Structures are given as C-alpha cells and as structure tokens.
Amino acid sequence: MAGIDNIRSGQMMSTTSRAPARNDSSATSSATESKKAPAQQDAVSLSQQSKAVSKLQKDMAASPAYDSAKVAAIKEAIANGSYRVDPEKLADNMIKFENELQGKS
Template identity: 50%
Template sequence: SASQSATAAPVQTAVAQKTDSVSITPQAQQIQNVQTKIADMPDIDQKKVDEIKAAIAEGRYKIDPEKLATNIANFENELSDLN
C-alpha cells in the first residue's frame, strides 16, 4: 500500500461563549443618583455656618415659620423625586 497522508483534518468544536453581565438593582440606581446629586452640590460655606451659629447663640437668629414649612415641603418633594 502507498504511504498514507498524515495530514489531519481540522476538528471544529462548538464552544459556548459566556458573556458577563451586571444587573443594577433599583436601590443601587437610586444610590448612584443621590451620589451624583451630592457631588454636584456646592461645598459648605463655613463662614456662613459660623455666622448662623453665632446669631443663634446670641438670640439674633429669627425663624420664619412659613418659610420653614415651605422649605420642608420642597425637601419632601425632592426626596420623592429621587424615587
């Protein structure tokens, strides 16, 4: 018999490719949104804080109840908008 060819045919195998995926929970998205908003906020004005502290200590700081109520309501609305 003549010499046989030693060339092997390529073997194809099916290999399942895995893909990585990340799933972000609604809570994680909310935390990310809050972190972004906090990062966008201005820094604390320490001079202003000290002035207000001194005014409170000296009895010069007056609170406008209507303005306070409005600010609290606005804050509550902003919190609900985060959801």
C-alpha cells in the first residue's frame, strides 16, 4: 500500500498488535489505592555553590553593564583626535576572537 507521499509504493504496511485493554476492576482498585496512600511532599535543597551563583547573578544584575567614565573618556579622545588604535593589538584580538568562535585555543 502506498503512503500519502508515494514513497512506500509496492510495500506492504505492517501492523502490530496492541496490548489487551485492562479491565475496569484493576483501574478502580488502583484509584482507591492512590486515595488511601498519604500524599508525598516534594522537597528542594540548594547547595552552597548554587546559592553563591544566585548571589553573583543578583550582584551582576545590580551593577552597570559598562564603565560610563571610560566610555566618556574614549568619546572625548575620539572627538579631539587623540585616540590612537594599535593595529597589531587589534589584529591579534580579532584573530583570538575568531579562534574562540571556532573552538580553537
């Protein structure tokens, strides 16, 4: 029998038998057993390391994302023409960044 996509044309479809349905008495007995069993409580405990990571995340969220004084100094240096770029250092950092992206050390 062919599938809807005509990939299996000429192949027989195989079927598997399913497990017999369970009777109602087993379903009701398991339901009554679950009513009799006391409810178990879930518990979570955090390690000292996870607490430290959580504190670090909160501290980082509270601090500014960049040094505004350094940004202002660089803007001023660019504006007055005194900002100089070291081309070798820039090239080395670009190569290092590309290597990190590719998983190289």
